[in-house]
Amino acid sequence: MEADTKTGTAQAVRRNKPRRRTAHIHIALIVICxxxxxxxxxxxxxxxxxxSQLLNFRLSPGEFFGENLSVVWNDRDLWRYMLNSAVMSxxxxxxKAITGILAGLAFVYFRFPGRSIVFVLVLVTLMMPTEVSILALFGIVDDLGMSDSLAGLTIPFLASATAAFLFRxxxxxxPAxxxxxxxxxxxxxxxxLWRVLIPMSWxxxxxxxxxxxLYGWNMYLWPLLSVSGSENQVVQVGLASLQAAGxxxxxxxxxxxxxxxxxxxxxxxxxxxRPFMTGFALTRDK
Known part of the structure; x- marks a missing residue:
């Protein structure tokens, strides 16, 4: 009888351990969130x-929601910057999706001399940040007459080594x-490509x-350098102008x-x- 009691106590302890561990994990996740x-x-x-309310660390909503929204939306034309950024992004x-798909098609289904070397050279560009070549890029765009325009903002960034590698x-x-x-x-x-590969790659x-x-939306340095007026400026540069709002x-x-x-x-x-999470799950499994 005493042995049965000890056995039951041991089993109860073993059952409670996972529950305590789960509770600790939940508490840690709540704190992190x-x-x-x-x-x-x-x-x-x-x-x-x-x-004054902000600097006094007021922990309740204030009464200036409409006024602050009017300043950024109407007075500082944030809507125009957001529209430009949305179109550009x-x-x-x-x-990048189109050029990446075409590059992946070429690297996988076409046989041509130096294919592996070309693919390695494409990957090398991943180690070259935009800031390294931004002055040369600005000179090219300016010589082509595309500065201060939507074409100048977008055309230099229509190809991506990341996209080529991902689709490759x-x-x-x-299946071969x-x-x-x-x-x-x-x-x-x-x-x-149109009937088979693209439907399998959504x-x-x-x-x-x-x-x-997100990459296009967060661009700051290139729009600041290539766009001189406010008509075609993007949201990140527009947000910088809010530092002197009011x-x-x-x-x-x-x-x-x-x-x-x-x-x-x-x-x-x-x-x-859903496609974002599923796409990376497929890439990880492969």
Whole structure:
């Protein structure tokens, strides 16, 4: 009888250990989420306050939401900057997806001399940040008469080594008999790409589009250098102008502008969340 009691106690202890471990993990995750969300909550509160309320660390919403929103949206034309950034980012993301798909098709399904060398040279460009060649790039764009225009903002960034590598890996892991079956059916390479490869690559394309849209949305140095007027300027440069919004330095409009400017990337991610997650899951599994 005593042995049964000890056995039951030992089993109960073993059952409680996973529960305690799970509880500790949940507590740790809650703390991490609270720390990560604290700046967003502070920005939400600060965007509704004036300087005195913000500097006094008021922990409740203020009464200046409409005024701060009017400053950034109407007085500082943030809507125009956001529209320019949205168009630029969509063009860059779409262009990189198209060129990446075509590059992946060439590297996997075409045989040409020096194919491996060309692919290595493409990968080498991943180690060259834009800042290294930005002055030379500006000279080329200016000589072509594309400075201070949407073409000058987007055309230099329509190709991506990341996209070429991603689609090359994706196509290389597809069944090899797909291309053979397409050739037997009389399909040319573009028909094979359009009817077979692209329908099988929507998840990877969605994941790439999200990443490249965020890349275009966060561009600051190149638009600051290549665009001189405010008509074609982008949101990151527009946010910098909010540092003098209102009388002197006003922090409420700064926080309001940062929050409003973060909405389009969030909406793009939410719209493409499933292909984004699935695309990277497929890449990881392969």
């Amino acid at each position: 609270a720390v990560l969300c604290a700046p967003v909550v502070y920005a939400l509160l600060g965007s509704t306050q004036n300087n 969509a063009i860059i993301a779409t262009g 890996q994706h196509f290389a892991n597809l 008999n797909l291309s053979e079956a397409a050739q037997l059916d009389g399909a040319n390479p573009l028909q094979f 998840n990877v394309t969605g994941a790439l589009f999200v990443i490249q849209f 009388e002197g330095q006003s922090y409420g409009p700064l926080l309001m502008g940062a929050l409003v400017a973060s909405l389009p990337p969030v909406l793009v991610f939410l719209a493409l969340q």
